[in-house]
């Protein structure tokens with residue numbers, strides 16, 4: 113999912129040790145518990161540990177089963193190994209990575225070599241990459257990525273009727289491939305949605321917002337502050353499709369017509385559905401820009417002083433149930449607000465000093481290794497938050513509600529149904545110093561995002577700001593220094609207690 117706001121969204125797919133560890137350690141255990149039902153035809157919807165599959169989820173297309181079942185099975189053949197020959201010693205992930213170097217024709221030829229190669233070469237993410245790399249956004253989704261590729265590149269070949277990609281293979285065991293299918297088909301567990309500990313506010317003043325939430329850098333869910341948006345009433349699918357016509361929007365690494373994106377999102381069953389995340393929507397369709405307005409709490413946006421040179425700052429976000437944003441921190445140390453117009457989103461947020469379980473930022477903060485998909489994070493790490501040092505803030509944000517995401521907070525978001533949202537990142541006086549500090553880091557050229565001129569953004573922004581508000585930066589710095597000193601100073605009661613303790617010591 114590279115439809116990202118920030119570098120921090122870029123997942124390491126190569127050398128992603130974390131990912132391998134996740135798949136083998138934790139899933140090995142869970143998948144061994146997958147019920148016997150899945151050892152047969154897999155038509156049932158209930159699986160162990162309270163997980164359940166989405167309604168009408170198909171069983172694994174090629175009959176792949178979790179590895180644990182191999183050890184329980186009396187016939188000791190794993191056709192995964194026999195069909196790979198000498199390559200059987202490679203991990204599944206490595207086999208997939210190697211196949212990822214091939215084109216469609218070679219994948220097609222290899223599929224005929226053995227049952228094992230048939231299963232591996234039909235792995236949908238391989239075909240997804242081929243479509244996105246070769247066809248860009250110019251495809252009409254045909255229910256699977258392989259069919260989409262074939263239908264687009266070989267229109268006279270009737271792949272649908274030949275049943276090209278549906279052969280089931282017996283005795284093929286692989287946690288890696290099974291996991292990918294499972295994550296694409298799992299329903300969110302009710303207990304993942306239960307915790308709702310965010311503060312909700314309706315009708316508070318801007319001053320209250322600033323002093324209780326923005327200054328102390330705490331999330332809040334704001335109700336009722338976008339009730340006047342035309343978007344809330346108007347933005348259904350038909351309206352959006354009609355307004356945008358043939359224009360293309362950013363969807364992961366490609367640009368797609370909205371109509372085609374909806375066609376895809378209606379049919380898709382994959383672990384990481386493509387997410388529409390477009391920073392230029394209001395320039396492309398000015399009407400969209402005029403049918404919402406920045407809620408009153410976020411009107412001070414100092415990056416605005418940069419005019420056209422400001423980094424990307426607003427996005428329309430559209431995605432089906434299961435799509436979303438995996439753990440990241442927002443770009444350039446900005447804060448953000450996110451308003452849901454249609455649908456609903458589950459949020460999990462951790463404060464800047466707590467790295468979420470299963471998430472491993474690189475020391476320079478430029479990259480983050482995390483589970484392959486959001487649902488995988490819930491399966492394997494959500495439970496750990498129950499005993500985590502600081503509990504995350506969580507909520508479900510519904511249509512008409514706005515969440516404030518303070519700067520530096522880790523957050524993950526999953527759409528619980530098809531959703532449409534607007535988000536904006538901004539800089540106010542409360543986080544101006546953080547932003548300036550971020551922009552002048554030594555590796556700013558890697559960290560700063562949303563603009564071509566990453567290295568000079570600090571100078572440009574500082575100078576422009578000083579020209580408009582002379583002396584304000586110094587003032588803010590003095591205030592921050594005083595605050596730090598205040599925080600260091602022991603409170604009256606601490607000092608009383610300390611001196612008493614001292615007095616006791618000496619008197620004994």
Ligand SMILES: O=C(O)CCC(=O)C(=O)O
Nearest residue numbers: 429436437442525533535
């Ligand atoms: O998927 C979403 O709506 C959340 C987007 C997000 O996390 C972000 O814009 O930083």
